[in-house]
Amino acid sequence: MNKLFFFSIIILTILSSCNNYKPALLTSTQIFNEGQVPFKQCHASTIEQIGKDSLIAAWFGGTHESNPDVVIWTSHYINGKWQHPVQVADGVLGDIRYPTWNPVFYQHPASDSLYLYYKIGPNPREWKGYYKYSLDKGNTWSTAKALPQNILGPIKNKPITLKNGTILSPSSTESKDEIWKAHLEISADRGNTWSIVNINHASPVQVIQPSIVKHKNGNIQVLCRSKENKVMSSFSNDDGQTWQPWQATNLLNPNAATDAICLKNGQFMIVYNPDLAGKDWWEGRTKLRVALSKDGLNWKDALILEDGKKGDEYSYPTIIQDDEGLIHISYTWNRKSIKHIVLK
Template sequence: MSPNKIILFSSIFALLLSSCASYKPQVIQSEQIFKEGQVPFQQCHASTIQPIGKDSLLAAWFGGTHESNPDVVIWSSLYTKGKWQPPVQIADGIIVDTRYPSWNPVLYQYPTSDTLALYYKIGPNPREWKGFVKYSQNKGQTWSVAQQLPEGILGPIKNKPLTLANGLILSPSSTESKEEIWKAHMEISLDQGKTWSISNIRPDTSIQVIQPSVVQHSDGRIQVLCRSKENKVMAAFSMDQGLTWGPWQATNLLNPNSATDAIRLKNGLFMIVYNPAVAGKDWWEGRTKLHVATSKDGLQWKDVLILEDGVKNDEYSYPTIIQDPKGLIHITYTWNRKNIKHIVIK
């Protein structure tokens, strides 16, 4: 490489580092997606959000009497012209003539496709649920008949798939056995989701993790960040596009057995939304605070925003995060199981 090119690349790299170091995210919008009395369900949880065109968003979540009740179905709301529209039901848990609860919707769109996918789960509990998918050709206005995914394929368990530059889809997933053993895996598709293969993420260890989010580093490495039973957000890396994985590593982020979500920003930094606590006696403890942190390497993180600073019995949990085509960052999360909150960051 010529000296001039080395100087050019060094200057660009220095500029990127300077930009990352000076980046201070700011909340520019904070709102609840629906109004009290606007919905028929008592509780809601596990939201997902997707850009729709240039200026619209689509959010989805599950709602019903309470989590795991058979009346729990998938709801969605469209954000257009600066306003969230009244929620509508878009999927249920009816299989043949039996009704089961629905769980954890994930919206995903392949970059070169006009088809929007809604992945979700149906079953009595996370140990016995099955993966399903619906498709929309009109930006979420109407949906196809539900299709069950192939046996053993659950779909993205909570967080979005990552599409690589070569078209490979990495769908982060996990299982919870009847013995309460947690294991993470990657579901990989080479044909835009028509067929899938599974890459287990370090099943040979005692580390128990679920609900990965997946990001790609500038050097091509793939990283997952997981909810765990270890009181830390756990990470693992792949050098071969998710086919094999290195050992689990603890990040410096606390984890109270609660979901997280992470993305790589356009400026090169990684951003995660998480509950900064350790596990309590009951599974819901540790979800009263919700923070945003950034990182350069995916392992050492620094808090940059406090989204919620609640008190005992509050629950701010199951965040999801995206960056839209304009560069704005959108976060949705469960607000006391009574609403879904939408935060916009620049």
């Protein structure tokens, strides 16, 4: 009886601790400072753990978004300090130079290879997917390889790996007539071949840039940027093969990117801009918040990351949780730098 009572107390303590969890800010730093790098603007970062206390981040940077001089840069986080950025990919295809876009890191749990996915093309309606891989934690990279026809790679947020090794890569398209649709790119052989599963393409709801989270019951959920002024969601109960109708979460979305993960404590965390869309696409990105949820639909704000003024831009967050349980968030800071936040 005493053992049963003691065990019950432990379970209740764990449940209480999850219910009462509130993220705490540990550090807030810029990966580089304006004027110390050879590019004027930067955007769309990605971040990955590459060892104990070590990280790597990437973003695109150049004169301005969509300019042909925009290339992919990386920086390593070593001994608590971000290193000077290094160019690792460009958009040169034959005799033509295009801008690069939206880098995304991915590492399969059963492999030491670090993959860097990115896009090359004049704009998001015409870009194509490319990737490089590194065998030494991002210090050196392979030559660029094109993804198969119609495979774009992860558009903005990271893939997830199922227990059976299958990769679910969140992607989307933007057509020339400005129609947005989300899909998954699925690989059962570590990225050698891919198949496409559309997510509710018959629906009038327009979404892009999904994040993928997995629930305890095995369901897969996507959370998307949308034209609906809400973060939109859909669920799959068959590992992403079929999808339920779109549902609006209680989170505002001003036509801006988000990212979400499932934490080790079982709760879900999202980073988002809490505003409505304005007349111009960049409006609504002056504030950035962290929210928590137990079901992926009903969210509660837990932390304010930025509370800016008109003209500021804090956008395109990416989020991971490292092996020690620390949460790392990177995001665009006024297009002048990439900010790195650490939470516990």
